[in-house]
Amino acid sequence: MTADASRKPVIEARNLSKWFGEVVALNNVTLSVEPGVTGILGPNGAGKSTFIKLALGLYAPSRGEMRVLGEPPRNNRRVLSRIGWCPEVDHFYDHTTGFEFVYWLCRYWGMSSRAARAAAIEACEMVRITDRMDDPIDEYSKGMRQRIKIAQALALSPELIFLDEPMNGLDPRSREEMYTLIRALGDRGISVIVSSHILYEIERITDNVVLLVGGTLIAQGRVRDIRELIDRYPHTIRVISDQPVQLAKRFAGEPGVYAVETRGEVVTIRTLSPDDCYETLNILAVKAPGWVRAIECADNNLQAVFDYLTKKTVSGV
């Protein structure tokens, strides 16, 4: 592959629209995604998943054009043989183990039985699920299900991978591992498209971001530009903890934190310095796992930025 070819856009959308009945999911989106790791950021219902499904060929555009790796993706086996996908929602066959799930999807990809077996084992190792890969998926936790979905996408050795909200349901430690994995994929020259409604997640893995709101492309560019806007707004983080009182005490009085509430095992932290909070939570998650069982980022602040950007776009400021 020449240097020029390697810099060709992996995704090109021109005047792309998709509607379902009277619901407009994507509205006249024109963008070009370069090779590397790119985040698609937007609140729930922004059209992120619809955009990815159009790129996968699961949907046909209502209007406009979508090209993936230089070709229209729908029913295009040349394109499909070069891409992998981890869906947002859990879709699994009944009565199937994790290994079998990955194995059969490799077989559908055209691997021989032996190659599919080797690829499935290796993919399970890669997402650290080897010890449970022979258990039924029905018995998996949310995080393990997420891992096995990612394993099936990686097992195919694709040139382009779509990860739709891959961090959903992962504990802090697994999230860290996922960030590392995605960055490693990018370092190996694999293009990765990651959707998320959490800027912090995208920021950990790439500086390239596409911002969608209400099916419309609001911005495309560097994460740090979005970050500057984000930091002007209060940030809400919810933590599920076995030690909610101790955790609340730990954060009370921290710079930037202006409110800490506890309700049952949920601790709600309101801060103007989200980075510092996330850093502290990650350290706690490793050192004292019971203190941080799960982190939920309420995206109110992101929505505020979206609202700000949308008004700015509409008013032409």
Next chain:
Amino acid sequence: MSELSLPTVLWTETAAKTPSLVQQFCASAAHAFIIMTRRRRFALAAALTFLPALVPVMESFFGRSVHALMASELFTRLAEKLYIDLLSPLLGLFFATLLIAEDVELRTISYILTRPISRTAWVLGRFAAFLLAAAPILLVSLAITALASGIKRQGFVLSNVNDFWLFCHYAAVQTIALATYGAFALFLGAFSKRPIVYGVLLIYGWQRVAAFVPGVIDFLTIQKYVDGLKPVLATQRNLVSIQTALGTFQREVFAIGAARALVVLGLMVVVFLGASAFSLRRREFGGDKTAGA
């Protein structure tokens, strides 16, 4: 902190970039067969299919009627009325609708459609898995019924060449009926969200209604052509006319020859499977409910 690591060698070299259709067909068939046979519903359907075999056994040991049927007549009636007319479409609906329809319902279809697999090879693989799972069950049950029909009776033993051929004839018709109804059920599963409802309405509703107007709309049923394959010595073939709500009709006028029936049923299978593959290419299976799909 331990990190997820990429393997030193990726698997590009192990993956066939242009997989053959045979390879795709085999993968689809093997996977569907495994999924199907793991179901409790599979065991239930198999048990249901073996129930008719009890009829001749019970009849042999407990039947006291002086008008008891001859063994061959009993077997013929069971083969035609239960196995071909009732169980073949029932198993078709039961198993075939599990395949594509279930992939759509569970949304695992989206994994398939993002693989570089031929839609036709995938559909054919599913269909082959259905036949591999359902046909042997039906065949074994029919064989047990044939053997049981000869208990304590004269006139039907499988060691007799004619009786053996009659059994083979029914077995073949039953398999062809199963294949046609299965293809139809697969087609319903690929096109609609409620294949079993439509299947029951069309197979057990429409076909019965259509039979009341022989020579006109009964040509739009599978039953008509399956009947055309049944042996001419079957009990109801003695009837030369049929009474319907509209009047009495001479049967011969509307009879379909076996060769023509076979061709039509074959065409039906091809059309239903082709339409299923076409549907997979045309329909959108993203299942994005939030977007209104």
